[in-house]
Amino acid sequence: MSIEVDPTILLKPEDSDYNSSGYDTSTASLTSSVNQYLFENGRQYHAYYGTDKYLQPTDETEQDRLDLHHEILRLAFGETTHEAPLKEPHHILDIGTGTGIWAIDMADQYPMAEVIGTDLSPIQPSWVPANCRFEVDDAMAVWTYQSDFFDLVHSRNISSGVTNWNHLISEMMRCTKPGGYVELGEADIDIYCDDGSMKSDNPLKVYIGHLRSALSAMQRTSPTTTFLENLLKEAGFEDIKTVQAKEPIGPWAKDPRMKKIGAMSLLHSETVYESYGMAAFTRVLGMGEEEARNICNGAVKATKNKNYHVYGVHYRVCGRKPVGKN
Numbered sequence: 001m002s003i004e005v006d007p008t009i010l011l012k013p014e015d016s017d018y019n020s021s022g023y024d025t026s027t028a029s030l031t032s033s034v035n036q037y038l039f040e041n042g043r044q045y046h047a048y049y050g051t052d053k054y055l056q057p058t059d060e061t062e063q064d065r066l067d068l069h070h071e072i073l074r075l076a077f078g079e080t081t082h083e084a085p086l087k088e089p090h091h092i093l094d095i096g097t098g099t100g101i102w103a104i105d106m107a108d109q110y111p112m113a114e115v116i117g118t119d120l121s122p123i124q125p126s127w128v129p130a131n132c133r134f135e136v137d138d139a140m141a142v143w144t145y146q147s148d149f150f151d152l153v154h155s156r157n158i159s160s161g162v163t164n165w166n167h168l169i170s171e172m173m174r175c176t177k178p179g180g181y182v183e184l185g186e187a188d189i190d191i192y193c194d195d196g197s198m199k200s201d202n203p204l205k206v207y208i209g210h211l212r213s214a215l216s217a218m219q220r221t222s223p224t225t226t227f228l229e230n231l232l233k234e235a236g237f238e239d240i241k242t243v244q245a246k247e248p249i250g251p252w253a254k255d256p257r258m259k260k261i262g263a264m265s266l267l268h269s270e271t272v273y274e275s276y277g278m279a280a281f282t283r284v285l286g287m288g289e290e291e292a293r294n295i296c297n298g299a300v301k302a303t304k305n306k307n308y309h310v311y312g313v314h315y316r317v318c319g320r321k322p323v324g325k326n
Contacts, residue, residue: 003194003253005254006252006254043057043062043274044058054121058121061271063098066099067099072247073247073314076245076246081102082183083183084318085181089112090112090151091114091151092153093152095118095153095158096155096156096158100119100128102117103115103117115132115133116135117133118134119137120137139162140162142171143171143174145175147175148174148175148178151177151181152176153175155183156184158186160215160220160276163220166231169231172235173235173237177321180320181320183318184316185314185316186317188222188314189212191310191312192311193308193310195309202302204303204308206298207273207277207295207296214281225317228315229317237321242316246314247313248261248309249311250262250265250308265312269304277299278292278296
């Protein structure tokens with residue numbers, strides 16, 4: 001179903017961007033300081049397991065972005081944190097936990113469960129629910145968790161760092177208890193438009209094209225629902241369910257909930273393109289810093305143009321480990 005454009009957004013055609021229409025796109029730091037790693041292009045990057053493991057920064061700006069996007073996705077998926085039909089889980093694992101905000105929400109939601117979040121970088125807060133803890137770990141290595149243990153193994157937006165999906169899914173299957181669930185949350189690495197307001201030379205399309213080229217050069221798969229579903233099917237998971245949500249970029253949608261998502265996404269756009277693009281464009285595609293930054297800034301500017309009615313798509317794909325399977 002197409003997202004209907006709010007006609008009031010178009011009342012003043014001379015207002016080409018959201019700032020002139022009265023939308024504030026500034027933000028303030030929300031999280032504590034992080035450990036310093038590699039400095040590049042004015043940002044802090046992960047370095048502990050190697051700089052090619054994860055291309056996004058780990059600084060406070062990035063942590064704020066991750067927390068904001070968590071709230072955007074909660075709203076986009078109807079104020080829910082997951083799709084797996086959990087009842088009284090006892091053990092939950094979050095792979096690539098980032099700031100740990102999903103794991104913390106799950107620990108609050110399921111106080112009877114132990115929730116573990118793992119990540120390459122220790123950027124998670126110290127004050128967390130008593131039933132939540134974090135570990136530094138590389139999901140591409142052999143997992144140290146016991147087999148048949150977790151009620152839910154979850155990951156979200158980690159595809160740009162996955163070098164071996166078969167290994168990842170195999171370890172997820174091994175560590176999930178029979179009858180438990182695995183859930184993969186990923187974004188389609190593309191941008192969409194239903195009304196023709198985005199042309200092929202739109203700076204957002206240009207940005208996405210370069211990002212896909214960088215990920216392809218690194219042999220990082222761009223996830224689709226078919227790809228994720230097939231991963232779970234081939235591993236032996238059952239009752240596979242896929243849920244999709246749209247994220248309008250900018251408050252151009254008529255529907256109030258979509259408009260709120262769009263307003264939050266507009267703020268998110270201030271940092272997301274630099275986050276995903278700078279290291280990918282300079283390290284992988286060999287661009288100079290100025291060229292890479294111009295592409296990222298062009299994408300930011302395009303999101304502020306209220307005449308472009310574009311959106312992204314996010315997926316949640318979950319499957320159940322068969323009872324009796326070890």
